[in-house]
Amino acid sequence: MAEVVIVPTPEDAATLVADAVIDLIRRKPRAVLGLATGSTPSPVYRAIAARINEVDASQVQGFALDEYAGLPASHPESYRAVITREVVEPMGLTPALVHVPRGDLAHLRTAGSDYEAQIHTAGGIDLQLLGIGGDGHIGFNEPGSSFASLTRVKTLTRQTREDNARFFSSIDEVPSHSVTQGLGTILRARHLVMLAFGAAKAPVVQAAIEGPLTASVPASVVQMHPHVTIVLDEAAASQLRNADYYRDAYANKPTWQGL
Numbered sequence: 001m002a003e004v005v006i007v008p009t010p011e012d013a014a015t016l017v018a019d020a021v022i023d024l025i026r027r028k029p030r031a032v033l034g035l036a037t038g039s040t041p042s043p044v045y046r047a048i049a050a051r052i053n054e055v056d057a058s059q060v061q062g063f064a065l066d067e068y069a070g071l072p073a074s075h076p077e078s079y080r081a082v083i084t085r086e087v088v089e090p091m092g093l094t095p096a097l098v099h100v101p102r103g104d105l106a107h108l109r110t111a112g113s114d115y116e117a118q119i120h121t122a123g124g125i126d127l128q129l130l131g132i133g134g135d136g137h138i139g140f141n142e143p144g145s146s147f148a149s150l151t152r153v154k155t156l157t158r159q160t161r162e163d164n165a166r167f168f169s170s171i172d173e174v175p176s177h178s179v180t181q182g183l184g185t186i187l188r189a190r191h192l193v194m195l196a197f198g199a200a201k202a203p204v205v206q207a208a209i210e211g212p213l214t215a216s217v218p219a220s221v222v223q224m225h226p227h228v229t230i231v232l233d234e235a236a237a238s239q240l241r242n243a244d245y246y247r248d249a250y251a252n253k254p255t256w257q258g259l
């Protein structure tokens with residue numbers, strides 16, 4: 001099953017995940033990181049950046065989960081811009097090794113297959129960071145997404161556009177479409193690290209971890225992956241039925257196992 005780690009604060013979660021990422025880069029200088037956007041992973045990126053001089057990150061490769069369709073890469077809220085600002089620059093990664101799906105209209109038809117080919121050429125993703133949307137999406141795989149899906153164009157739900165309107169001056173400016181890694185793409189990553197913070201995420205976290213496997217909650221696909229770590233703060237974990245078991249399992253875990 002997925003390992004569920006419940007910590008007091010997002011900063012504690014960031015420390016744990018940063019440890020795992022730094023260890024991975026130390027073991028594998030050409031590590032391939034799967035990068036999520038949104039508010040959730042920000043403390044993780046800050047924690048990694050604070051320790052990045054412990055390793056040589058110049059050969060680290062990165063693949064963003066998704067990109068808006070139809071938003072120029074130069075737009076400050078394009079995921080290319082966000083990844084550059086929050087990940088590439090603070091961590092000092094090599095920009096040419098960090099990939100984001102192409103959301104420009106001229107390349108939409110082939111953006112998905114091109115991206116899959118790039119991930120394959122890089123040797124696959126070692127550690128994929130994931131947030132979870134209020135509607136249960138991971139990446140921009142909205143409810144109903146196929147568990148076998150690969151990178152492709154997806155229409156955003158109204159809820160996702162409302163959730164993301166805070167980054168734009170109005171909801172009308174939030175693009176209606178995206179190019180996103182599919183659930184099948186995400187399942188191919190060797191280690192999934194899903195993060196969620198705050199009480200607003202508690203119901204969807206409970207559904208994804210303890211509810212039925214269903215495309216209606218795309219994040220429930222993590223139940224099918226052999227190596228998943230789910231790191232939650234107390235508020236996001238507050239509706240889990242088996243929280244005591246998860247705490248017990250983590251407290252008694254041999255330290256050599258790592259995350």
Ligand code: PGA
Nearest residue numbers: 038039040041131132133
């Ligand atoms: P958030 O978004 O981290 O901004 O809550 C999560 C997501 O939509 O995947």
